[in-house]
Amino acid sequence: MNEIEELAAKLQVTDVSTDVSGVKWFTTGNLDIRDLVPVLSRAGARFVTITANELPMNQGFCLEYLWDLNGQLLGFAFYPTGNTMPSIYDICEAADWIEREIHEEYSIDFTGRVYEPLLLRDSDRTGVNLHEVAR
């Protein structure tokens, strides 16, 4: 059993697919992001980033969490309901800035944490969807 299969077994994920970039995508189904973090940390994976993607037809957002395990990128896609997602900042320090940035740019609320402005200034309105403004 290789390390990806071991990880999938620990997470009880049955489906792991590989995309055009070689990223191993784990189906998230009933996975809770906060349960995922300790498993990945124990496996020695490094948090890389979160990419927010706006879904068409006002269907909300997809948040793609990326981790690196010995040079292999691991991907986990979550679809937040009501534009809220549990924060992982308290259990994964490296996620602090990217959660704040996504909150500022896409109005997504990472629950369970305190925000301070990151790219915007104190006087700016946070939670403005800059993605839409640019269009």
Place this chain on the structure above:
Amino acid sequence: MSYKLPMGPFHPGLEEPYKLEMICEGETICDAKLHIGFNFRGIEHLAETRNYVQLIALMERVCGICSFIHTLTLCQTLEKLTGLEPPPRALYIRVIMAELERLHSHVLWAGIAAKLMGFKTLFMASFAYREKVMDMLQAISGNRVNYSMNRIGGVNRDITDPDSLLKMVNLLENEIARELVPVFTSSYTAKSRCAGIGILTRDRAQSCGVVGPTARASGIPQDLRRAAPYAAYPEMEFDVPVEAAGDVRARLLVRAYEILQSCRILRQAIAKLPPGEFACNETKLSFVTGTAISRVEAPRGEVVYSVSWKENSRTPSRVHARTPTYVNMPAVRWMILGARVADAPLIQASIDPCYSCTDR
């Protein structure tokens, strides 16, 4: 009694605008907050309004020092979405440009570190070396900062005189190995000024997810050129310098050794430069619907690009760039805890921060 001491956003100790708010007791820093965003240009959002030709030109301007790396990472993602494969010669030219850019970045950083150490002579010497690296970059690309070298499926310009380039690399390596590297590795000034300050432990480095020389100076042997090789790196022999101390001196040593490793890679890449085309000759590109992700080891660490495109669309639906300083910078808070106020500029500079990259 504690007091708050702001440094920045505009300060002689900073190369670019950002703000470090330090809580001090006497001369000791007890806590700090970092504020970024002073260079925020909304580039990711602007990218969604650009076609693929304009997109490469735009993302080249994310960073003035790593401009090649940004377009390389972007083009690698776009190649995955178009199915174009660069010819072998293009892959070697990409390695040569990437390593010259690493030399440029590390030597520039050496100059700034020397200035912050109070070693003005070395600052002048470093910038003289940097000038020679920029001459090489100009000889290849015709440009000194934004090189316009990358395109989807290859590079825009060939290396027509590899022998001259090899001579320049050998000359520069001799000078740097004789004059610059020994100052950082063995001089008393560098040692006394940098040893034991700004420590980032291995555990803290892992929890912050730091990358590049900052991670390697905290004992984490992480380098994408080795762990997830791209371009022609699988065919290159090189060592990944790692130091365990986690202090400013360790970060200094890692970069000094990396300069020599870059010269070693350059010599191999120039010597092995394969004949043939340097770009695909496709005139019309078609993108498939999907997301592609690519990573490259920039001078400061891992750069990640995620690009989403819809078939028949002129513009991408999403471009996300995660730069190395974005993950290294939060660790500065831990590095300066317990440090003297006077050491703060050198400690923050020791990660070789780039705020243009960070803010995008």
